[in-house]
Each structure stands twice: as C-alpha cells, then as structure tokens.
Amino acid sequence: MKSKRQLQKENTKIKIFKTAYNIYSEYGFTATTAMIAKEAGVSHGTIFVHFSSVNELLTCLIESFGDNLALEIHDLAEKNDSIKKLLETHLNILSKHENFYIHLISEKSLIPEDVQMALVNIQSNFAFHFNRIIEREIQRHAVKSIPIHMIFNTWIGLIHYYLLNKDLFSPDEPLLKRYSSELIKTFLELIKD
Amino acid sequence: MKICIACGMPMKELSDFAGEDTSKDYCVHCARPDGSMQSFEERKTNMINFIIKTQGFDEKAATKIAENNMKKLPAWKEYFNIGD
Numbered sequence: 001m002k003s004k005r006q007l008q009k010e011n012t013k014i015k016i017f018k019t020a021y022n023i024y025s026e027y028g029f030t031a032t033t034a035m036i037a038k039e040a041g042v043s044h045g046t047i048f049v050h051f052s053s054v055n056e057l058l059t060c061l062i063e064s065f066g067d068n069l070a071l072e073i074h075d076l077a078e079k080n081d082s083i084k085k086l087l088e089t090h091l092n093i094l095s096k097h098e099n100f101y102i103h104l105i106s107e108k109s110l111i112p113e114d115v116q117m118a119l120v121n122i123q124s125n126f127a128f129h130f131n132r133i134i135e136r137e138i139q140r141h142a143v144k145s146i147p148i149h150m151i152f153n154t155w156i157g158l159i160h161y162y163l164l165n166k167d168l169f170s171p172d173e174p175l176l177k178r179y180s181s182e183l184i185k186t187f188l189e190l191i192k193d
Numbered sequence: 194m195k196i197c198i199a200c201g202m203p204m205k206e207l208s209d210f211a212g213e214d215t216s217k218d219y220c221v222h223c224a225r226p227d228g229s230m231q232s233f234e235e236r237k238t239n240m241i242n243f244i245i246k247t248q249g250f251d252e253k254a255a256t257k258i259a260e261n262n263m264k265k266l267p268a269w270k271e272y273f274n275i276g277d
Contacts, residue, residue, distance in 0.1 A: 074203055117261045124258060127247040149249030 013050040015040050021061055025099040029058070029107045058115045065100065066122035069093045073129045083143070083191075086133050087184045090126065091159070095176035102163050127152050134191075144193045155187055198268040199223035199236055219268070233272050237263060 002010075019040035023031045033054055037044045051057040069090075076089050094101050104111075104119055111119075130152050137143040143151070162183065166175045195204045197220035204210055204220050211217045211224035219230045231239065240259035244250055250258070264273040 071203065074205075117258070120258055121262065124244060124248065124262075128243075131247045147249070148247055149245070152247060153249060 009050075012042060012046065016042065016047055016050055016057075017060065017064075020057055021100065024058075024061065024103060025097075028103040029110050033057075055112050055115055058111060059118050061100075062104065062115065062118040062122070065097055066118060066125065069122060070125045073126060076129075081133070083133055083137060084184060084188060086130065087155070087187065088180070091176050091180045091184065094159070094163075095174060095180065098163070098174055098176055102166060105160055106164055123156065130155070138193075141193050143191050146191070151191055154190070158183060158187060197223055198266060199230060200240070201262065201266055230268070233263075233269055236269070 016036065020036045023036050023039055027035070033047050034044055037047055040047075047057070051060065072089055072093060073086070076085060108116060108119065131148050134143055134148055134151055138145050138148075162169050162175060162179055169175055170178045195210075195215075195218065196202070197204055197209075198218045200220060200223050202209065202220050202222065207213045207215065209220050211219050211221055211230070212228045213221075214228075217224075223231055223236060225231055225235075237256075237259055240262065241252065241255045244255040244258055245252065248255075260273075263269040
C-alpha cells in the first residue's frame, strides 16, 4: 500500500498536470510556470520536483492527449469501422480538448522542437489508422483513388483551417460542436467514388 | 495490455500480434513474412516510407520523425545510445 506521503505526492503531481492543462488551454504556450504554480496553489519549485523541466511537463501533457486519441482510434480501426465513424471519433476527441489543440497548432513554432515531436507523433498515429480504413475503402471503390496522403492532408487542412479561425467561424461557442457534422458530411461527399 | 516493442502499437486483439502469437512482444506490422522481427534498418526504412505515403512529408523530415519514434521504443533504444 502507498504511504500517505506517496499519495500526497501523486495528488500534487496530478494537480499540477491538470492546472497546467487548463492554463495552457486558456492562455496558450506563452503562459509561465509561475502562473501554473499560483493557480495550483503550490510553490514554483514544487513543479520542478514533479517535472524536471517545462519541456517535460509540456511533453507529458501533449502525450497524454495523444494517448487518449490513439487508444480510441485504435479500438475503432480494429473494429473495421466506417470512415464516418473514424472522423467522428477524431473530432469528438479534438472537441474535448479544443482550446488546448488550437493553441497547439497555432503556436507550434513557440514550443520547443522536441515537444513539437509529440504533436507530430499524434498526427502520425492518426494517419496510420486513417490509412488503414481509407485504403480498404479505395479497394472496394467506395472512395476515389487519390494518393492517401492527399486525402489525409485535405482532412487535416480542412479542420485546422476552421480551428485556426475559430474567431471567425464560431467566436462564442465551441467550434467543433457547431461544425463537426458539416465538415464530416462535406469531406465524405468529396472523397466518395 | 502489451505494446509492440518495435513500433509502439497497442496489441489487444490476437490479430495484432506477430503470427497471432500473444507471447511475441512485437506486432504483425513489425514482423517479416517468416515471423521474425524486422531489423533496425528494415523498420526504419518502412517507417520512413510509411510516413511519406500517409502524410506526404519530405524524406528528411520523415527520417527525423521515424528516428525520434524509434529511440523511445524498447527494441531500438540501444541503437541511439551508441556514439551519441
């Protein structure tokens, strides 16, 4: 059994993690660890007891979001589900992390290069499953025979354009909640053979 | 749940495992036709080609992504410590 002290330590780490997620989601990646410490009610130094550096904290946050996406998409792809279901799951997870994700893609150049890799890995993982399902659909002539990377990039390009311009498309409410079904419907129509 | 030591894919179903053998630590995608695990170079080339095919990235960028991925995986870690 874990000692009270160990449990306390774990709880503090979770608290820092969750607070950091909220702060970055709201203020973006220019937010400081001092802001996170203040909001979490811990001393600045405490953050670095649990995370050796800001990079480590950022990487943990992005990877945890990525793991979340990877697991749900993996389950779905194994079940041989439809493209519609894949896209719905993709947007559903992104919508749970909408603000965090918007900051991630719009401030990519602000985050350190090794942390950027965590984001690249998320897209690569999604591309892996996307590829499996689209390839199958091309083979059975349900989807146009277009190079997979162009189908993938068209999808990512479309949703990122909306997300990056949230202020224009949906300033007052979550963007994906409002546009998900239209984006999916349009994309499916475009790639249909 | 097991995670493939050579590519990081979660292995849940029997069909995820190389040769549908759950005692294997690597997945069906990282196995050669004879069932053995791909070598470092084979895996790296496959990963690079896969990234280019699925996302259309430049070869140099794809290589960087593949290497970054591989250095975190138990099967390839040691390849990156030598001469670092």
